[in-house]
Amino acid sequence: MDDIVRQAIAKWPNVPDCYGWLGLDARGNWYMRDDRVQALGPFAAAAGGSPASKGSRLQHEKLIDFIQRNYESDARGCWFFQNGPQRVYVELETTPFVWRVHPDLSVVAHSSEPAQVRTCVLDETGRVYLETNLGFGLVHTLDTGWAAEAVERALWMPQEIEAQALPARFGYVVSPQSLARKAG
Structure with a gap:
């Protein structure tokens, strides 16, 4: 602040x-x-x-x-x-954050703050979310390819959760x- x-x-x-x-x-x-x-x-x-x-x-x-x-x-x-x-x-x-995923698979918030991924979440419509040291957020639609790369490399292991349950869960x-x- x-x-x-x-x-x-x-x-x-x-x-x-x-x-x-x-x-x-x-x-x-x-x-x-x-x-x-x-x-x-x-x-x-x-x-x-x-x-x-x-x-x-x-x-x-x-x-x-x-x-x-x-x-x-x-x-x-x-x-x-x-x-x-x-x-x-x-x-x-x-969500409170929107994540940008870079080609090196680093993650940055919409506010340009770097974040460390803790959990990857996938909802019923295929949207990808990340819980990080900063908080919980949605992966920007332009970066879902990089998110898929992180999943394919087994860096992120998505948990399936219904979108309506996300606010209470996170x-x-x-x-x-x-x-x-x-x-x-």
Whole structure:
């Protein structure tokens, strides 16, 4: 976490949390979701239900870097961006991390942080996930060939798990906004 963020938390400790305004998609892209977009529906498409309502894709590199440096999870498994004294909870399309796999089979998060693979998971649709020292995430669709290479070399041994069971199994919340509504 940035020092300036720590200082803001100390100066203003009681700023209310923000829900629904920021999303992370399955390709590691960040989206800003204003009131109008939120009213259109959830960030992630519901299985067999409503389509996704993502919002505006963030493209300002310094803003994205700031978000990614201050991206953490709370004790409930809800991921957030600590924006000064305010926690901005992140709606996830799939998982808290999106992994890029390089030709040497090294793994890097959407935030460019290197990660060490602990577990490989395969869901019923063939999507590949990795549990790492940083957390749990989906392998980027462009890198599934490299993931297959790691499996063929027996570096990763995929465990089959249904996609709906992943959040509970790996301790993350896809929609902190929905969780807050239920609690409130």
